[in-house]
Amino acid sequence: MTPKAMLLAAVLGSGLFVLTGQQPTPPSVFTLAQAEAGRAAYENTCGKCHTSTLLGRKGDPGELPPVSSLSASYREFIGPRGFVAPLTGKTFIDHWGAKTAAQLIARFQETVVSFPPEGMNDETTVNITAYVLQVNGAKAGNRPLTRATDAIVSSITGDGHAASGR
Numbered sequence: 001m002t003p004k005a006m007l008l009a010a011v012l013g014s015g016l017f018v019l020t021g022q023q024p025t026p027p028s029v030f031t032l033a034q035a036e037a038g039r040a041a042y043e044n045t046c047g048k049c050h051t052s053t054l055l056g057r058k059g060d061p062g063e064l065p066p067v068s069s070l071s072a073s074y075r076e077f078i079g080p081r082g083f084v085a086p087l088t089g090k091t092f093i094d095h096w097g098a099k100t101a102a103q104l105i106a107r108f109q110e111t112v113v114s115f116p117p118e119g120m121n122d123e124t125t126v127n128i129t130a131y132v133l134q135v136n137g138a139k140a141g142n143r144p145l146t147r148a149t150d151a152i153v154s155s156i157t158g159d160g161h162a163a164s165g166r
Helices: 003-021 032-044 072-078 090-096 101-113 122-135 153-157
Strands: none
Touching: 032 122, 090 153, 101 122, 101 153, 122 153
């Protein structure tokens, strides 16, 4: 083999190694406009119970906004324990990572049916889901999120460990 051929083989071989070692880019299943609309809607609805950090409530003193400042329907939803599940982080991904975006949208829709916040509709629920996915590491793209999006949450957020329970 000539020195040029050996160099060419080495360069091509190392390029293939780099390509196979890279993680695939997670699919983008929502638009930036959906996530932005979802953020605004979240702050006016879900954020009252799940907090602005999306970390939920544990019933600890000092959680914001204070439960006492919320309307009766929100206080009833939160309940006497003061617990509201997180919408971001390990607990969220452990629970939702192996499920689809459509299942997450459906769950959010079921929840708001029990006490529909003002202005909440199917599109708003989809947008809030886009925002929650974004907070969990998903990237916006050109494809809009729909109630039929069947991408697995952990594949969207790039957290491949979620489905295996870490």
